Amino acid sequence: MSAERDWASLVPTFDMFDPEHEEWKYDGFAWAREHCPIIHGSPPSTGPRSIVTRYADVRQILEDPETFSSAGSPPVPAPIRLGALDADPPEHTAFRRLLNPVFTRQFALQFEPDMRAYARELIDAWVDRGEVEMLGEFASPYVARILARMVFDETDMDKMERAKQVVIRVAERPDDEGFFDLAVLSAEYLAAAIDNPPEREGMLRQLVTGEFLDGKPMTEDQAMGAIASTFLGGLDTSRSAIAAICLLIAQQPELEERVRDPRWIRNDMDEFIRLISPVASLGRIATRDTEVGGCPVKQGEHLLLRFDSANRDETKFPNADQLQFEPPRTGTAGFGLGIHRCIGMHLARVQIAVAMEEIFARVTNFKLAVPPEEITWAPGIANCPHAVPLRFDRVL
Numbered sequence: 014m015s016a017e018r019d020w021a022s023l024v025p026t027f028d029m030f031d032p033e034h035e036e037w038k039y040d041g042f043a044w045a046r047e048h049c050p051i052i053h054g055s056p057p058s059t060g061p062r063s064i065v066t067r068y069a070d071v072r073q074i075l076e077d078p079e080t081f082s083s084a085g086s087p088p089v090p091a092p093i094r095l096g097a098l099d100a101d102p103p104e105h106t107a108f109r110r111l112l113n114p115v116f117t118r119q120f121a122l123q124f125e126p127d128m129r130a131y132a133r134e135l136i137d138a139w140v141d142r143g144e145v146e147m148l149g150e151f152a153s154p155y156v157a158r159i160l161a162r163m164v165f166d167e168t169d170m171d172k173m174e175r176a177k178q179v180v181i182r183v184a185e186r187p188d189d190e191g192f193f194d195l196a197v198l199s200a201e202y203l204a205a206a207i208d209n210p211p212e213r214e215g216m217l218r219q220l221v222t223g224e225f226l227d228g229k230p231m232t233e234d235q236a237m238g239a240i241a242s243t244f245l246g247g248l249d250t251s252r253s254a255i256a257a258i259c260l261l262i263a264q265q266p267e268l269e270e271r272v273r274d275p276r277w278i279r280n281d282m283d284e285f286i287r288l289i290s291p292v293a294s295l296g297r298i299a300t301r302d303t304e305v306g307g308c309p310v311k312q313g314e315h316l317l318l319r320f321d322s323a324n325r326d327e328t329k330f331p332n333a334d335q336l337q338f339e340p341p342r343t344g345t346a347g348f349g350l351g352i353h354r355c356i357g358m359h360l361a362r363v364q365i366a367v368a369m370e371e372i373f374a375r376v377t378n379f380k381l382a383v384p385p386e387e388i389t390w391a392p393g394i395a396n397c398p399h400a401v402p403l404r405f406d407r408v409l
Protein backbone atom coordinates (compact mmCIF):
# COMPACT_ATOMS: atom_id res chain seq x y z
CA MET A 14 0.00 0.00 0.00
CA SER A 15 1.40 3.43 -0.91
CA ALA A 16 2.04 5.20 2.39
CA GLU A 17 2.56 8.67 0.98
CA ARG A 18 -1.13 9.38 0.39
CA ASP A 19 -3.28 11.23 2.89
CA TRP A 20 -5.85 8.45 3.16
CA ALA A 21 -7.82 10.12 5.94
CA SER A 22 -8.67 12.96 3.53
CA LEU A 23 -8.86 10.94 0.33
CA VAL A 24 -10.97 7.92 1.36
CA PRO A 25 -14.13 9.88 2.34
CA THR A 26 -14.16 11.35 -1.18
CA PHE A 27 -14.46 7.86 -2.74
CA ASP A 28 -17.01 7.79 -5.54
CA MET A 29 -17.71 4.34 -6.98
CA PHE A 30 -18.61 5.88 -10.33
CA ASP A 31 -15.45 7.98 -10.68
CA PRO A 32 -13.00 6.24 -13.07
CA GLU A 33 -10.02 7.92 -11.40
CA HIS A 34 -10.82 6.36 -8.02
CA GLU A 35 -10.46 2.86 -9.48
CA GLU A 36 -6.72 3.28 -9.40
CA TRP A 37 -6.48 3.69 -5.60
CA LYS A 38 -9.64 2.09 -4.27
CA TYR A 39 -8.09 -1.16 -2.97
CA ASP A 40 -5.36 0.74 -1.08
CA GLY A 41 -8.00 3.12 0.22
CA PHE A 42 -10.22 0.26 1.41
CA ALA A 43 -7.23 -1.43 3.10
CA TRP A 44 -6.59 1.81 5.00
CA ALA A 45 -10.29 2.11 5.86
CA ARG A 46 -10.53 -1.48 7.16
CA GLU A 47 -7.78 -0.67 9.64
CA HIS A 48 -8.61 2.90 10.63
CA CYS A 49 -12.18 3.78 9.69
CA PRO A 50 -14.16 0.71 8.58
CA ILE A 51 -17.33 2.61 7.72
CA ILE A 52 -16.57 5.48 5.37
CA HIS A 53 -19.10 8.32 5.52
CA GLY A 54 -19.10 10.10 2.21
CA SER A 55 -21.46 11.97 -0.03
CA PRO A 56 -20.22 11.83 -3.60
CA PRO A 57 -22.40 13.66 -6.13
CA SER A 58 -23.21 10.44 -8.00
CA THR A 59 -24.87 8.64 -5.06
CA GLY A 60 -25.47 11.22 -2.31
CA PRO A 61 -24.82 10.32 1.36
CA ARG A 62 -23.64 6.74 1.68
CA SER A 63 -21.88 4.77 4.41
CA ILE A 64 -19.40 2.44 2.78
CA VAL A 65 -18.85 -0.80 4.69
CA THR A 66 -15.37 -2.21 4.11
CA ARG A 67 -14.73 -5.04 6.63
CA TYR A 68 -15.67 -8.66 5.98
CA ALA A 69 -17.28 -9.18 9.41
CA ASP A 70 -19.45 -6.07 9.03
CA VAL A 71 -20.50 -6.87 5.46
CA ARG A 72 -21.41 -10.37 6.59
CA GLN A 73 -23.39 -9.15 9.62
CA ILE A 74 -25.47 -6.92 7.34
CA LEU A 75 -26.04 -9.54 4.63
CA GLU A 76 -27.20 -12.04 7.23
CA ASP A 77 -29.71 -9.68 8.87
CA PRO A 78 -32.26 -8.66 6.21
CA GLU A 79 -34.73 -7.51 8.89
CA THR A 80 -32.40 -4.75 10.07
CA PHE A 81 -30.84 -4.10 6.67
CA SER A 82 -33.42 -3.93 3.93
CA SER A 83 -32.75 -4.38 0.22
CA ALA A 84 -35.87 -2.43 -0.82
CA GLY A 85 -34.87 0.72 -2.66
CA SER A 86 -31.24 0.03 -1.81
CA PRO A 87 -29.26 -0.02 -5.09
CA PRO A 88 -26.18 2.24 -4.96
CA VAL A 89 -28.09 4.84 -6.96
CA PRO A 90 -31.86 4.81 -6.37
CA ALA A 91 -33.39 2.96 -9.30
CA PRO A 92 -36.64 4.34 -10.72
CA ILE A 93 -37.70 0.74 -11.46
CA ARG A 94 -38.08 -2.30 -9.21
CA LEU A 95 -35.33 -4.90 -9.50
CA GLY A 96 -37.02 -8.21 -8.66
CA ALA A 97 -35.43 -10.28 -5.89
CA LEU A 98 -32.45 -7.94 -5.77
CA ASP A 99 -34.35 -5.08 -4.13
CA ALA A 100 -37.08 -7.07 -2.39
CA ASP A 101 -37.36 -8.15 1.26
CA PRO A 102 -39.20 -11.18 2.65
CA PRO A 103 -41.93 -12.27 2.13
CA GLU A 104 -41.76 -10.87 -1.44
CA HIS A 105 -38.11 -11.91 -1.77
CA THR A 106 -38.89 -15.44 -0.57
CA ALA A 107 -41.65 -15.69 -3.20
CA PHE A 108 -39.28 -14.56 -5.97
CA ARG A 109 -36.70 -17.13 -4.99
CA ARG A 110 -39.26 -19.93 -4.59
CA LEU A 111 -40.54 -19.26 -8.09
CA LEU A 112 -37.20 -18.75 -9.82
CA ASN A 113 -34.73 -21.03 -7.99
CA PRO A 114 -35.88 -24.12 -9.97
CA VAL A 115 -34.79 -22.54 -13.28
CA PHE A 116 -31.41 -21.49 -11.90
CA THR A 117 -30.17 -24.85 -10.60
CA ARG A 118 -26.92 -26.45 -11.77
CA GLN A 119 -28.95 -29.22 -13.43
CA PHE A 120 -30.99 -26.67 -15.35
CA ALA A 121 -27.85 -24.86 -16.55
CA LEU A 122 -26.22 -28.15 -17.57
CA GLN A 123 -28.99 -28.78 -20.13
CA PHE A 124 -27.49 -25.89 -22.09
CA GLU A 125 -23.90 -27.09 -21.95
CA PRO A 126 -23.84 -28.23 -25.61
CA ASP A 127 -25.03 -24.74 -26.70
CA MET A 128 -22.39 -23.12 -24.51
CA ARG A 129 -19.67 -25.26 -26.09
CA ALA A 130 -20.90 -24.47 -29.59
CA TYR A 131 -20.92 -20.70 -28.90
CA ALA A 132 -17.46 -20.86 -27.35
CA ARG A 133 -16.01 -22.79 -30.30
CA GLU A 134 -17.54 -20.44 -32.83
CA LEU A 135 -16.09 -17.40 -31.09
CA ILE A 136 -12.66 -19.00 -30.65
CA ASP A 137 -12.62 -19.99 -34.37
CA ALA A 138 -12.77 -16.30 -35.24
CA TRP A 139 -9.45 -15.41 -33.57
CA VAL A 140 -7.49 -18.59 -32.86
CA ASP A 141 -5.35 -18.31 -36.04
CA ARG A 142 -4.38 -14.75 -35.22
CA GLY A 143 -2.39 -15.66 -32.10
CA GLU A 144 -3.98 -12.77 -30.23
CA VAL A 145 -7.36 -11.78 -28.88
CA GLU A 146 -9.06 -9.08 -26.85
CA MET A 147 -10.60 -11.52 -24.41
CA LEU A 148 -13.43 -9.37 -23.07
CA GLY A 149 -14.81 -8.05 -26.35
CA GLU A 150 -14.01 -10.96 -28.64
CA PHE A 151 -14.97 -13.77 -26.33
CA ALA A 152 -16.34 -13.19 -22.83
CA SER A 153 -19.00 -10.57 -23.62
CA PRO A 154 -20.59 -12.19 -26.68
CA TYR A 155 -20.33 -15.67 -25.14
CA VAL A 156 -22.16 -14.69 -21.95
CA ALA A 157 -24.76 -12.64 -23.86
CA ARG A 158 -25.54 -15.57 -26.14
CA ILE A 159 -25.99 -17.98 -23.25
CA LEU A 160 -28.30 -15.60 -21.42
CA ALA A 161 -30.20 -15.01 -24.65
CA ARG A 162 -30.65 -18.71 -25.29
CA MET A 163 -31.20 -20.00 -21.80
CA VAL A 164 -33.08 -17.28 -19.97
CA PHE A 165 -34.72 -15.19 -22.69
CA ASP A 166 -35.19 -17.72 -25.48
CA GLU A 167 -33.82 -15.01 -27.76
CA THR A 168 -32.25 -15.80 -31.11
CA ASP A 169 -31.75 -12.25 -32.36
CA MET A 170 -28.19 -11.35 -31.35
CA ASP A 171 -28.65 -7.69 -32.31
CA LYS A 172 -31.29 -7.44 -29.60
CA MET A 173 -28.91 -9.06 -27.12
CA GLU A 174 -26.16 -6.64 -28.11
CA ARG A 175 -28.57 -3.80 -27.33
CA ALA A 176 -29.32 -5.39 -23.95
CA LYS A 177 -25.60 -5.61 -23.22
CA GLN A 178 -25.07 -1.92 -23.97
CA VAL A 179 -28.01 -0.95 -21.72
CA VAL A 180 -26.68 -3.09 -18.86
CA ILE A 181 -23.11 -1.79 -19.11
CA ARG A 182 -24.40 1.75 -19.06
CA VAL A 183 -26.55 1.12 -15.96
CA ALA A 184 -23.66 -0.63 -14.18
CA GLU A 185 -21.09 2.06 -14.97
CA ARG A 186 -23.18 5.20 -14.66
CA PRO A 187 -26.77 4.61 -13.64
CA ASP A 188 -29.04 7.50 -14.52
CA ASP A 189 -32.76 7.77 -15.26
CA GLU A 190 -32.21 7.39 -18.98
CA GLY A 191 -30.24 4.16 -18.53
CA PHE A 192 -32.90 2.72 -16.21
CA PHE A 193 -35.59 3.82 -18.64
CA ASP A 194 -33.88 1.84 -21.42
CA LEU A 195 -33.61 -1.15 -19.07
CA ALA A 196 -37.32 -0.86 -18.22
CA VAL A 197 -38.27 -0.70 -21.91
CA LEU A 198 -36.13 -3.72 -22.68
CA SER A 199 -37.63 -5.72 -19.80
CA ALA A 200 -41.16 -4.65 -20.75
CA GLU A 201 -40.63 -5.92 -24.30
CA TYR A 202 -39.62 -9.39 -23.08
CA LEU A 203 -42.49 -9.45 -20.62
CA ALA A 204 -45.09 -8.34 -23.19
CA ALA A 205 -43.90 -11.02 -25.62
CA ALA A 206 -44.09 -13.69 -22.89
CA ILE A 207 -47.59 -12.58 -21.81
CA ASP A 208 -48.84 -12.64 -25.43
CA ASN A 209 -47.25 -15.95 -26.08
CA PRO A 210 -46.37 -17.85 -22.87
CA PRO A 211 -43.21 -19.84 -23.57
CA GLU A 212 -43.70 -23.59 -23.74
CA ARG A 213 -40.17 -24.29 -22.65
CA GLU A 214 -39.42 -24.36 -18.92
CA GLY A 215 -37.49 -21.24 -17.96
CA MET A 216 -37.58 -17.88 -16.22
CA LEU A 217 -40.05 -16.16 -18.55
CA ARG A 218 -42.55 -19.01 -18.26
CA GLN A 219 -42.23 -18.99 -14.47
CA LEU A 220 -42.87 -15.25 -14.39
CA VAL A 221 -46.03 -15.28 -16.49
CA THR A 222 -47.58 -18.56 -15.42
CA GLY A 223 -46.28 -19.23 -11.90
CA GLU A 224 -47.93 -18.51 -8.54
CA PHE A 225 -46.25 -15.76 -6.60
CA LEU A 226 -47.52 -14.54 -3.23
CA ASP A 227 -50.68 -15.95 -1.58
CA GLY A 228 -51.52 -17.96 -4.70
CA LYS A 229 -51.65 -14.81 -6.86
CA PRO A 230 -49.58 -14.19 -9.98
CA MET A 231 -46.89 -11.53 -10.08
CA THR A 232 -47.72 -7.96 -10.99
CA GLU A 233 -46.21 -6.66 -14.21
CA ASP A 234 -43.89 -4.42 -12.18
CA GLN A 235 -42.58 -7.37 -10.23
CA ALA A 236 -42.06 -9.47 -13.36
CA MET A 237 -40.33 -6.61 -15.17
CA GLY A 238 -38.06 -6.15 -12.18
CA ALA A 239 -37.14 -9.83 -12.23
CA ILE A 240 -36.22 -9.54 -15.90
CA ALA A 241 -34.26 -6.32 -15.39
CA SER A 242 -32.25 -7.78 -12.50
CA THR A 243 -31.46 -10.90 -14.52
CA PHE A 244 -30.07 -8.74 -17.29
CA LEU A 245 -28.05 -6.76 -14.74
CA GLY A 246 -26.86 -9.82 -12.84
CA GLY A 247 -26.23 -12.00 -15.84
CA LEU A 248 -24.52 -9.83 -18.41
CA ASP A 249 -21.90 -7.84 -16.60
CA THR A 250 -20.62 -10.39 -14.11
CA SER A 251 -19.63 -13.70 -15.73
CA ARG A 252 -18.02 -11.83 -18.64
CA SER A 253 -15.85 -9.97 -16.18
CA ALA A 254 -14.98 -13.22 -14.38
CA ILE A 255 -13.91 -14.97 -17.60
CA ALA A 256 -11.84 -12.04 -18.89
CA ALA A 257 -10.22 -11.44 -15.50
CA ILE A 258 -9.37 -15.13 -14.98
CA CYS A 259 -7.58 -15.08 -18.36
CA LEU A 260 -5.79 -11.90 -17.30
CA LEU A 261 -4.61 -13.52 -14.06
CA ILE A 262 -3.37 -16.55 -16.00
CA ALA A 263 -1.38 -14.27 -18.34
CA GLN A 264 0.16 -12.62 -15.28
CA GLN A 265 0.83 -15.90 -13.41
CA PRO A 266 1.45 -18.56 -16.07
CA GLU A 267 1.54 -21.40 -13.48
CA LEU A 268 -2.23 -20.94 -13.10
CA GLU A 269 -2.88 -22.41 -16.54
CA GLU A 270 -2.09 -25.89 -15.28
CA ARG A 271 -4.52 -25.52 -12.39
CA VAL A 272 -7.34 -24.35 -14.63
CA ARG A 273 -6.66 -27.20 -17.06
CA ASP A 274 -7.38 -29.65 -14.23
CA PRO A 275 -11.18 -30.22 -14.06
CA ARG A 276 -10.90 -30.19 -10.27
CA TRP A 277 -10.38 -26.40 -10.48
CA ILE A 278 -14.14 -25.99 -10.88
CA ARG A 279 -14.90 -27.33 -7.43
CA ASN A 280 -11.67 -26.32 -5.70
CA ASP A 281 -10.43 -23.06 -7.17
CA MET A 282 -13.12 -21.14 -9.02
CA ASP A 283 -14.50 -19.38 -5.96
CA GLU A 284 -11.00 -18.21 -5.07
CA PHE A 285 -10.71 -16.50 -8.46
CA ILE A 286 -14.16 -14.99 -7.92
CA ARG A 287 -13.10 -13.78 -4.45
CA LEU A 288 -10.08 -11.93 -5.79
CA ILE A 289 -11.88 -10.48 -8.82
CA SER A 290 -15.20 -9.76 -7.05
CA PRO A 291 -17.13 -9.11 -10.30
CA VAL A 292 -19.89 -7.51 -8.22
CA ALA A 293 -18.04 -4.71 -6.46
CA SER A 294 -20.78 -3.27 -4.30
CA LEU A 295 -24.52 -3.22 -3.64
CA GLY A 296 -26.61 -1.49 -1.02
CA ARG A 297 -28.85 -1.91 2.01
CA ILE A 298 -30.93 0.52 4.09
CA ALA A 299 -31.06 0.34 7.90
CA THR A 300 -34.63 -0.24 9.12
CA ARG A 301 -33.83 0.92 12.70
CA ASP A 302 -31.07 2.59 14.67
CA THR A 303 -28.35 0.02 15.18
CA GLU A 304 -24.59 -0.54 15.20
CA VAL A 305 -22.13 -1.97 12.71
CA GLY A 306 -18.53 -2.66 13.69
CA GLY A 307 -18.94 -0.48 16.78
CA CYS A 308 -20.22 2.51 14.72
CA PRO A 309 -23.76 3.84 15.16
CA VAL A 310 -26.03 3.44 12.13
CA LYS A 311 -29.23 5.47 11.93
CA GLN A 312 -32.60 4.26 10.70
CA GLY A 313 -32.87 5.09 6.99
CA GLU A 314 -29.07 5.22 6.50
CA HIS A 315 -27.94 4.00 3.08
CA LEU A 316 -25.09 1.53 3.32
CA LEU A 317 -22.88 0.45 0.45
CA LEU A 318 -21.46 -3.00 1.07
CA ARG A 319 -18.11 -3.49 -0.62
CA PHE A 320 -17.98 -7.15 -1.60
CA ASP A 321 -14.51 -6.52 -3.06
CA SER A 322 -13.14 -4.97 0.13
CA ALA A 323 -14.70 -7.69 2.33
CA ASN A 324 -13.08 -10.27 0.05
CA ARG A 325 -9.66 -8.67 0.60
CA ASP A 326 -9.95 -8.32 4.36
CA GLU A 327 -6.69 -9.71 5.77
CA THR A 328 -8.31 -10.57 9.09
CA LYS A 329 -10.51 -13.11 7.27
CA PHE A 330 -8.30 -14.00 4.30
CA PRO A 331 -4.57 -13.82 5.11
CA ASN A 332 -2.50 -12.67 2.12
CA ALA A 333 -5.80 -11.53 0.66
CA ASP A 334 -4.40 -9.70 -2.39
CA GLN A 335 -3.09 -13.01 -3.70
CA LEU A 336 -4.79 -16.15 -4.91
CA GLN A 337 -4.39 -18.92 -2.37
CA PHE A 338 -5.77 -22.35 -3.17
CA GLU A 339 -4.41 -24.39 -0.27
CA PRO A 340 -5.84 -24.56 2.27
CA PRO A 341 -9.09 -23.57 0.53
CA ARG A 342 -10.58 -20.31 1.76
CA THR A 343 -14.09 -20.53 3.15
CA GLY A 344 -16.87 -17.99 3.49
CA THR A 345 -15.86 -15.93 0.47
CA ALA A 346 -18.39 -13.24 -0.48
CA GLY A 347 -17.96 -13.13 -4.28
CA PHE A 348 -21.47 -14.47 -4.90
CA GLY A 349 -22.82 -12.70 -1.82
CA LEU A 350 -23.99 -14.24 1.47
CA GLY A 351 -27.37 -14.68 3.12
CA ILE A 352 -30.78 -14.71 1.46
CA HIS A 353 -29.72 -12.63 -1.58
CA ARG A 354 -26.79 -14.93 -2.43
CA CYS A 355 -26.57 -14.96 -6.21
CA ILE A 356 -29.38 -16.85 -7.92
CA GLY A 357 -27.27 -17.11 -11.09
CA MET A 358 -24.27 -18.67 -9.32
CA HIS A 359 -24.72 -22.18 -10.77
CA LEU A 360 -25.22 -20.83 -14.27
CA ALA A 361 -22.15 -18.63 -13.82
CA ARG A 362 -20.03 -21.56 -12.64
CA VAL A 363 -21.09 -23.77 -15.54
CA GLN A 364 -20.53 -21.09 -18.17
CA ILE A 365 -17.14 -20.09 -16.76
CA ALA A 366 -16.05 -23.76 -16.58
CA VAL A 367 -17.12 -24.46 -20.17
CA ALA A 368 -15.44 -21.26 -21.41
CA MET A 369 -12.09 -22.09 -19.82
CA GLU A 370 -12.23 -25.70 -20.99
CA GLU A 371 -12.92 -24.69 -24.59
CA ILE A 372 -10.27 -21.95 -24.54
CA PHE A 373 -7.54 -24.24 -23.22
CA ALA A 374 -8.48 -26.97 -25.68
CA ARG A 375 -7.26 -24.61 -28.42
CA VAL A 376 -4.68 -22.22 -26.93
CA THR A 377 -1.89 -22.12 -24.36
CA ASN A 378 0.69 -19.72 -22.86
CA PHE A 379 -1.34 -16.55 -22.48
CA LYS A 380 0.77 -13.39 -22.42
CA LEU A 381 -0.39 -9.84 -21.93
CA ALA A 382 -0.19 -8.01 -25.25
CA VAL A 383 0.13 -4.59 -23.58
CA PRO A 384 2.16 -3.33 -20.59
CA PRO A 385 0.31 -4.25 -17.35
CA GLU A 386 -0.32 -0.59 -16.49
CA GLU A 387 -2.49 -0.30 -19.59
CA ILE A 388 -5.06 -2.69 -18.10
CA THR A 389 -7.72 -0.46 -16.55
CA TRP A 390 -10.93 -1.33 -14.74
CA ALA A 391 -14.38 0.13 -15.24
CA PRO A 392 -15.87 2.07 -12.32
CA GLY A 393 -19.33 1.27 -11.01
CA ILE A 394 -21.22 -1.72 -9.68
CA ALA A 395 -19.11 -4.33 -11.48
CA ASN A 396 -15.37 -4.90 -11.31
CA CYS A 397 -14.63 -5.50 -14.96
CA PRO A 398 -11.49 -4.76 -16.97
CA HIS A 399 -12.05 -2.43 -19.94
CA ALA A 400 -10.14 -4.79 -22.23
CA VAL A 401 -7.83 -7.81 -21.89
CA PRO A 402 -5.54 -8.00 -24.94
CA LEU A 403 -3.65 -11.31 -24.94
CA ARG A 404 -1.21 -13.24 -27.12
CA PHE A 405 -1.07 -17.02 -27.03
CA ASP A 406 0.27 -20.15 -28.71
CA ARG A 407 -1.98 -22.68 -30.34
CA VAL A 408 -2.40 -26.13 -28.87
CA LEU A 409 -1.10 -28.48 -31.54
Ligand code: HEM
Nearest residue numbers: 097098246247250251254291292295348349353355357361
Ligand atom coordinates in the same frame (compact mmCIF):
# COMPACT_ATOMS: atom_id res chain seq x y z
C1 HEM B 1 -19.42 -14.60 -11.72
C2 HEM B 1 -20.67 -14.24 -11.89
C3 HEM B 1 -21.55 -13.60 -10.84
C4 HEM B 1 -21.22 -12.98 -9.66
C5 HEM B 1 -19.83 -12.77 -9.06
C6 HEM B 1 -22.47 -12.56 -9.03
C7 HEM B 1 -22.55 -11.92 -7.79
C8 HEM B 1 -23.73 -11.64 -7.13
C9 HEM B 1 -23.82 -11.08 -5.80
C10 HEM B 1 -22.64 -10.65 -4.95
C11 HEM B 1 -25.15 -11.02 -5.46
C12 HEM B 1 -25.73 -10.57 -4.12
C13 HEM B 1 -26.41 -9.24 -4.15
C14 HEM B 1 -26.85 -8.72 -2.81
O1 HEM B 1 -26.61 -9.32 -1.76
O2 HEM B 1 -27.48 -7.64 -2.80
C15 HEM B 1 -25.89 -11.50 -6.60
C16 HEM B 1 -27.27 -11.57 -6.68
C17 HEM B 1 -27.96 -11.84 -7.87
N1 HEM B 1 -27.43 -12.31 -9.04
FE1 HEM B 1 -25.49 -12.71 -9.40
N2 HEM B 1 -23.51 -12.91 -9.84
C18 HEM B 1 -23.00 -13.56 -10.95
C19 HEM B 1 -23.72 -14.10 -12.00
C20 HEM B 1 -25.08 -14.00 -12.16
C21 HEM B 1 -25.84 -14.52 -13.27
C22 HEM B 1 -25.23 -15.32 -14.43
C23 HEM B 1 -27.14 -14.17 -13.06
C24 HEM B 1 -28.38 -14.44 -13.89
C25 HEM B 1 -28.43 -14.90 -15.07
C26 HEM B 1 -27.21 -13.44 -11.81
C27 HEM B 1 -28.35 -12.90 -11.26
C28 HEM B 1 -28.44 -12.43 -9.97
C29 HEM B 1 -29.70 -12.01 -9.35
C30 HEM B 1 -31.07 -11.98 -10.03
C31 HEM B 1 -29.40 -11.66 -8.03
C32 HEM B 1 -30.37 -11.19 -6.94
C33 HEM B 1 -30.67 -12.39 -6.05
C34 HEM B 1 -31.46 -12.04 -4.81
O3 HEM B 1 -31.54 -10.87 -4.46
O4 HEM B 1 -32.01 -12.97 -4.20
N3 HEM B 1 -25.94 -13.37 -11.29
N4 HEM B 1 -25.01 -11.89 -7.60
